[in-house]
Amino acid sequence: xxxxxxxxxxxxxxxxxxxxxxxxxxxxxxxxxxxxxxxxxxxxxxxxxxxxxxxxxxxxxxxxxxxxxxxxxxxxxxxxxxxxxxxxxxxxxxxxxxxxxxxxxxxxxxxxxxxxxxxxxxxxxxxxxxxxxxxxxxxxxxxxxxxxxxxxxxxxxxxxxxxxxxxxxxxxxxxxxxxxxxxxxxxxxxxxxxxxxxxxxxxxxxxxxxxxxxxxxxxxxxxxxxxxxxxxxxxxxxxxxxxxxxxxxxxxxxxxxxxxxxxxxxxxxxxxxxxxxxxxxxxxxxxxxxxxxxxxxxxxxxxxxxxxxxxxxxxxxxxxxxxxxxxxxxxxxxxxxxxxxxx
Amino acid sequence: xxxxxxxxxxxxxxxxxxxxxxxxxxxxxxxxxxxxxxxxxxxxxxxxxxxxxxxxxxxxxxxxxxxxxxxxxxxxxxxxxxxxxxxxxxxxxxxxxxxxxxxxxxxxxxxxxxxxxxxxxxxxxxxxxxxxxxxxxxxxxxxxxxxxxxxxxxxxxxxxxxxxxxxxxxxxxxxxxxxxxxxxxxxxxxxxxxxxxxxxxxxxxxxxxxxxxxxxx
Ligand SMILES: Nc1ncnc2c1ncn2[C@@H]1O[C@H](COP(=O)(O)OP(=O)(O)O)[C@@H](O)[C@H]1O
Ligand SMILES: [Mg+2]
Numbered sequence: 123x124x125x126x127x128x129x130x131x132x133x134x135x136x137x138x139x140x141x142x143x144x145x146x147x148x149x150x151x152x153x154x155x156x157x158x159x160x161x162x163x164x165x166x167x168x169x170x171x172x173x174x175x176x177x178x179x180x181x182x183x184x185x186x187x188x189x190x191x192x193x194x195x196x197x198x199x200x201x202x203x204x205x206x207x208x209x210x211x212x213x214x215x216x217x218x219x220x221x222x223x224x225x226x227x228x229x230x231x232x233x234x235x236x237x238x239x240x241x242x243x244x245x246x247x248x249x250x251x252x253x254x255x256x257x258x259x260x261x262x263x264x265x266x267x268x269x270x271x272x273x274x275x276x277x278x279x280x281x282x283x284x285x286x287x288x289x290x291x292x293x294x295x296x297x298x299x300x301x302x303x304x305x306x307x308x309x310x311x312x313x314x315x316x317x318x319x320x321x322x323x324x325x326x327x328x329x330x331x332x333x334x335x336x337x338x339x340x341x342x343x344x345x346x347x348x349x350x351x352x353x354x355x356x357x358x359x360x361x362x363x364x365x366x367x368x369x370x371x372x373x374x375x376x377x378x379x380x381x382x383x384x385x386x387x388x389x390x391x392x393x394x395x396x397x398x399x400x401x402x403x404x405x406x407x408x409x410x411x412x413x414x415x416x417x418x419x420x421x422x423x424x425x426x427x428x429x430x431x432x433x434x435x436x437x438x439x440x441x442x443x444x445x446x447x448x449x450x451x452x453x454x455x456x457x458x459x460x461x462x463x464x465x
Numbered sequence: 466x467x468x469x470x471x472x473x474x475x476x477x478x479x480x481x482x483x484x485x486x487x488x489x490x491x492x493x494x495x496x497x498x499x500x501x502x503x504x505x506x507x508x509x510x511x512x513x514x515x516x517x518x519x520x521x522x523x524x525x526x527x528x529x530x531x532x533x534x535x536x537x538x539x540x541x542x543x544x545x546x547x548x549x550x551x552x553x554x555x556x557x558x559x560x561x562x563x564x565x566x567x568x569x570x571x572x573x574x575x576x577x578x579x580x581x582x583x584x585x586x587x588x589x590x591x592x593x594x595x596x597x598x599x600x601x602x603x604x605x606x607x608x609x610x611x612x613x614x615x616x617x618x619x620x621x622x623x624x625x626x627x628x629x630x631x632x633x634x635x636x637x638x639x640x641x642x643x644x645x646x647x648x649x650x651x652x653x654x655x656x657x658x659x660x661x662x663x664x665x666x667x668x669x670x671x672x673x674x675x676x677x678x679x680x681x682x
Contacts, residue, residue: 174590203592214587217682218605227601228591259681279591 123283123315124150124173129182131168131339142168143339146182150332152282155309155316157330157347159323159362165339166319170287173317174206175199187282204232207276211288213268215260215275221247222256225274232279246274250304266297273304277312284308286318290325302329323366327351327426335359348426352396367424371435375420379437389438389445394458395423396431404455405436412448414440435462470653473640478660480554480635484626487558489619492565496618497611499525499566500573501599511585511595525567533564533625537632544632557634561625569618576610577603609680616672620665627661637661 129146132139142165150156160166171177172184175191184191191202215224222243229239247253250270260268269289276284286305290298306329309316318330326333326347334344335358343356351367354360371379379390409416421434438445449459503521506514531539537560541551544559580603588602604611627638637657645654 176586176590200592200594203590206590208587208590210583210587212583214581214583216584216602216606218608218679227588230601231588231591231593231597261682285590 123152123187124148124156124317125183125185126169126172127183127185129169129172129179129184131165131172131177132180141339143172143179146339146341148334148341148344150315150317152315153309153313154331155306155318155329157318157320157326157333158336159320159326159333160336161358162321164336166321166336167287168339169336170285170317170319173283173285174203174208204228204279205281206283206285207279207281208285208287209269209272209276209289211291213260213265213272213292215268215271217260219259220256221252221258221260221263221271224260224271225278228275228279242278243274246277249277249308250274264297265293266301269293269297269301270304273301273308277308277314282315284314284316286316288319288321291320291322298325299328305329323362327366327424331427335362348396348429348431351426352394352431367422367432371420375435379419390435390462391438391449392433392435392460392462393421393452394433394460396458397429397456402455404452404457405434408448408451411451412440412444414438414444414448470644473644474637474656474660477635477637477640477657480639481623481626481637481664483554484557484561484629484634484636485619485622488561488565488626489615489622491558491562492569492618492622493615495562496566496569497573499570500577501603503570503574504577504603505595505599511589511598525570528563528567529571533560533628536560536564537628541632552633554629554634554636557626557629557632557636560632561622561629564625565618565622568621569614572614572617573607573611576607576614579610580606609676609682612672612676612679616669616676619668619672623661623665623668 126146126148129143129148130141131143132141134140146169158166158169168177172179173186175184179192182192186202186206189202191199194202216227219227225243225246226239229242234242244253244256247256250273252267252270252274255263255267260271263271272289284305289305290301293301302325305316305318308314318325320326330347332344332346333350334341335350335356336342337356337358343350343354343359350359351363354363405416405418408414415438417437417439419435419437421432421436423430423432423434425431438448440448452459499521503518503525504510505512506518506521508515508518528536537557540560540563543563544556545551547559548555550556584602584606585598588598593601626634626636627641629636629639637660641654641657644650645652645657
């Protein structure tokens with residue numbers, strides 16, 4: 123649906139040329155929710171603005187629905203933009219227009235009649251849950267409601283693609299969850315391709331199918347969200363993920379573990395789960411089968427698109443042979459077992 | 466107060482209204498487009514035209530930096546060409562309008578600059594033409610500021626119209642000078658000042674009410 127080919131973007135800064143993007147190649151499939159994550163200044167906004175050519179790339183091509191936008195003239199580009207909706211971190215609603223008229227704006231631009239606009243906008247306001255607020259002005263709405271208006275407005279021209287630039291970064295966690303749920307719902311119902319820019323791994327985890335990690339204007343890692351979360355390759359990706367799922371052992375626990383009486387005959391292991399394995403009662407079965415005592419010290423199991431994953435820090439006591447057999451048995455069930463160290 | 470003086474007051478009041486009304490009308494009609502052009506042709510804006518922008522800016526600054534009393538005299542030939550005379554109320558309208566146009570232009574330009582660039586960008590992302598950006602986004606969003614600017618312009622014109630006595634324009638200011646100052650009638654001067662205060666107060670209040678009525682921020 124979207125193809126970026128060799129996108130490079132320079133800005134003429136006061137201290138010489140700034141290369142905001144360097145040779146970005148990306149393919150985003152129809153109907154998927156694609157996330158782009160990176161730290162502040164990584165080039166995320168520049169990248170998403172290149173997709174609808176709000177920012178013209180210095181080099182490279184942008185293909186949306188098979189058409190190269192970089193070669194279009196001004197009128198053809200405007201027409202192409204009707205097929206690409208966009209929502210913004212700060213909503214960018216017109217304060218002079220009511221909720222209804224804000225959503226109607228893109229339709230007015232293409233000269234739709236008032237009655238056709240009414241027919242199009244009313245169900246959209248219902249879809250985003252603002253049917254009762256059509257006559258209000260943006261100043262009378264909460265942040266979450268404003269973003270809902272932004273979403274309805276972006277959908278008004280029935281685009282094939284929805285671009286979201288930090289769409290939830292100005293919202294509190296609860297509102298963020300409801301907006302993400304709405305975006306997922308829209309993606310499913312309308313089969314819309316969604317591109318999401320964020321600096322929060324939580325957003326990627328809750329919303330996206332695939333993810334690319336952007337750093338210094340380059341894509342350093344990409345893949346489906348589950349495998350990037352369970353097997354992150356790059357240090358930056360691991361850091362970003364750690365913010366969401368705490369692998370960090372609490373300091374108090376570390377202190378207790380470093381006391382000598384724990385050491386003898388006990389093995390400290392970290393068990394990594396991914397996929398179906400967390401649904402089975404593996405730990406209790408392990409205890410029964412191998413006569414080892416398992417003490418779960420710390421851990422977290424989370425879920426991505428309904429697939430559980432996570433890790434547990436366990437202290438196991440038993441005979442060495444029994445323990446070895448137990449770890450082998452777990453490995454057969456796709457549980458990765460690592461020796462955990464207490465420093 | 467004699468009835469003769471009363472009718473003088475009335476006539477002067479009407480002259481002031483005519484000068485301010487017509488000059489203000491012209492300044493609005495020309496100054497708003499001027500302000501729009503100044504704004505949208507500036508670097509980084511929807512219809513970037515650096516050369517046109519700089520040239521217009523120079524002309525605007527030149528007119529604005531000319532003292533009104535000199536401007537009035539300097540454009541007498543133009544005034545005569547337009548009104549057929551160089552003295553009288555109609556003749557005073559021309560320099561008043563010419564002084565007010567660039568002033569309004571700058572005020573409108575300033576009001577448009579206050580519009581969040583993100584709104585323009587959102588409209589462009591929807592596929593709006595530059596003209597649509599102006600009509601659907603810039604002007605409606607800047608409307609409270611535009612109305613404030615026009616109010617300031619009217620209040621200034623009321624003050625400047627007092628100077629129009631220099632070209633025989635009449636009006637309240639002229640009445641105050643001729644009777645209150647030259648004929649030693651301080652009560653006329655006081656009355657003129659009082660009327661002007663009330664008129665300015667009314668204009669300002671009306672402007673504020675309209676501006677807040679259209680402001681939904
Ligand atoms: N209009 C601009 N002019 C100059 N430099 C810019 C401009 N926009 C962005 N940059 C620079 O490009 C880099 C990437 O910016 P941006 O895309 O906004 O990053 P992000 O959205 O990931 O925080 C930064 O170094 C930023 O300073
Ligand atoms: Mg950004």
